[in-house]
Amino acid sequence: MSTITEKTFTKLSDYEWEIPKDFRSDMRVPVRVFASQALLQDALKDNSIEQAVNASTLPGLVEAVMVMPDMHQGYGFPIGGVAATDLETGVISPGGIGYDINCGVRLLSSRITLEEATPFLSDLATVVDQLCPSGVGVGGRKKLSNAEMVEVCLRGANWAKDDVYTAAEDLRRTEDQGCLPGADPGKVSSRAMERGKNQLGTLGxxxxFIEVDLVTEVFDEVAAGAMGLYRGELAVQIHTGSRGFGHQICTDYVRRLQSAVTKYGIKLPDKQLVCAPITSDEGQDYLAAMRCAANYAFLNRQILTNNVRQAFETVLAGKVDRWQLRQVYDIAHNIGKFERHQVNGDQKMVCVHRKGATRAFGPGTEGLPTEYQEIGQPVLVPGSMGTGSWVLTGTETSMLRCFGSCCQGGGRVLSRSQAKRSIWDETLLQQLEQDGIDVRAGSLPGLAEEAPQAYKDVNQVVESVVGAGIAKKVALIKPLIVIKG
Amino acid sequence: MALNGYKEVEHTADIALQVWARDFPSLLKQAAEGLYALMDAVLETAQSKTHQNFTIPHGNHETVVVDFLTELLFFVEEKGLALSDFSFENGQNEISVQSTGRRILTWERDIKAVTFHDLNLERTATGFSITITFDV
Structure with a gap:
């Protein structure tokens, strides 16, 4: 097998690199990496690029396999990978989406200033922590019935539409309005249904994480204003997914598709890349089940949003003039969706796999809320808990170069065991407190695994996507409160 | 090196476990122990033991490893049990597994799933070896 080095790449620009498809005989399309030279060199330290080359062997791929600058080694696909397949000749791969189907991020804005909030931040941390179940093995407030699970699969975030804390604009400002069409609960195993019943409304x-953040810098006042983000005011991020429900659906279909690969004569360099033709029964069944998990995740973040709003009301109502939280946007970063993109000069529907990568639609793209039509889709890029997170927008270039996609975050550099070995829990907690961050964590060793040192510098990642032209900077937010399971 | 054992292997995003044993049933037992060690599971006292039986479909060795460990994860999440003292019986269509369950008091790390990533059972001079990557 050929070794991948920096010399393997053709430099397309300072932030775009390509491995031609003749690099390895089984590649069907090139691999295109969006990264600075420094981040590309970092990426060569693990197997992420090789995994992207493996992914480029899937049948029916369109244009290239794209890799974002926060890439790191996953299983099958690299994390930070984007791959689009033809709807007639291409495949759908559960490994190209991941186990935590529709893991994603939601951002809420407020008009609460830091000055107003400061006396109540500790209480706010306590009540958000109390109202949002988190941690290993922690279930939700209510166990759903079979009929309710079916409704959740079909309606997604709409299931919570009548909740007193749900705002009408929440659904409008969620990718696909919080509900993917084509979900079929009949394609979900009873075991997955069982695991899902008890975990709705939980962080994991x-x-x-849930963070209460402060908007510290604004780079584009028009875009930030459209999103309701103002310097010196609070915002909230919620990062979670489809929990055990999505994990089980992925497990079931990775298992089932092992035999589909043989049936359809597909040769793969890694069993975790299992796939089936989109048009096959196996492919259609997985898509229908995967959409159920995606809808569950949209609802999970909606319920947590409502719980956070309840916490803000409990702590701040009557003390702060405007305690309400408005949704900025909700994006998925582990998902497969049918989208219309320009391919070889023509508009075409393709199946876009995003694994650890977010959608980043440019201005004027169909499906964006009216208020974002001119600025493009908000792209939410969380950093690690001690650093800032970025709010960006998608661009025309992201539509043309990478199927309207962007990075998802910092990307790991230390393995979890390396992080645990090298970072002292108490020292980390003390450091975060010194930086003015109130951390509520269910597990101290778990906290060390997610320490800032374990991640790439999110600022470098953002400089790469901005340099490549696939996103624009809007605002930087920094954590005041971090809730982790 | 002992004939049977396991050790954690570095993996950037997730967690991997190398397991080795003199025969395949022992490999499954070691993989189970390794899984609970990765989770940092604290178990209740021996008095709380219960009998737990389940089946897994026949398949190649790698698939059996994934199915077996996936079943153990289900017992953790849905029943709060860690299983041990395994015995295996080959049936016509499936493998019957008898085991002892002990209640888990706490565990530090959730393991979401068992992956097929680079999963290859190797025959060694002393038995079998496999590296399993878990999604966390």
Whole structure:
């Protein structure tokens, strides 16, 4: 097998690199990496680029496999990978979407100033923590019935439409209005349904979090104004996904598709890349089940949003003039969707796999809310818990170069065990407190795994996507409160 | 090196476990122990033991490893149990597994799934070896 080095790449620009498809005989399309030279060199330290080359062997790929600058080694696909397949000749790959289907981020804005909020931040942290179940093995407030699970699969975030804390604009400002069409609960195993019943409205553990942030810098006042983000005011981020429901659906279909690969004569360099033709029964069944998990995740973030709003009301109502939280946007970063893109000069529907990458539609793209038509879709890029997170917008270039996609975050550099070995929990907690961050964590070792040192510098990642022209800077936000499972 | 054992292997985003044993049933037992060690599971006292039986479909060795560990994850999440003292019986269409369940008091790390990533059972001079990547 050929070794991948920096010399393997053709430099297309300072932030765009390509491995031609003749690099390895089984590649069907090139691999295109969006990164600065420094981040590209970093990426060569693990197997992420090789995984992208492996992904480029899938049948029916369109244009190239794209890799974002926060790439890191996953299983099958690299994390930070984007691949589009032809709807007639292409495949759908559960490994190209991941186990945590529709893991994503939601951003809420407020008109609460830091000065107003400061006396209440500790109480706010306590009540958000109390109202938003988090941590390993922690279930939701209510166990759903079978009929309710079916409704959740079909309606997504709409299921919480009548909740007193749901605002009408929440759904409008969610990718696909919080509900993917084509979900079929009949394609979901009873085991997945069982796992989903008890976990709705829970954050989970690992890298999932809720943050209360402060808008510290605004780079584009028009775009930030459209999103309701103003310097010196509070915002909230919620990062979670489809929990055990999505994990089980992915597990079931990765297992089932092992035999589909043989049936359809597909040769793969890694079993985790299993796939099936989109037009096949197996492919259609996975799509229908995957959409159920995506809808569950949209609703999960909606319920947590409502719980956070309840916490803000409990702590701040009567003390702060405007305590309400408005949704900026909700994006998915582990998903497969049918989207219309320009391919070889023609508009064409393709199946875009995004694994650890977000959608980043440019201005004027169909499906964006009216208020974002001129500025482009908000792109939410969380950093690690001690650093800032970025709010960006998608561009015309992202539509043309990478199927309207962008990075999802910082990307890991240290393995979890390396992080645990090298970072002392108490020291980390103390450091975060010194930086003015109130951390509520269910597990101290879990906290060390997610320490800032374990991640790439999110600012470098953002400089790369901005340099490549696939996103524009809008605002930088920094954490005041971090809730982790 | 002992004939049976496991150790964590570095993986940037997730967690991997190398497992080795003199025969395949022992490999499954070691993989189970390794899984609970990765989770940092604290178990209740021996008095709380219960019998737990389940089946997994026949398949190649790698698929059996994934199915077996996936079943153990389900027992953790849905029943709060860690299983041990395994015995395996080959049936016509499936493998029957008898085991002892002990209640898990706490665990530090959620493991979402068992992946097929680079999963290859190797025959070694002393038995079998496999590296399993888990999604966390």
């Amino acid at each position: 553990s690992g890298n999932h």
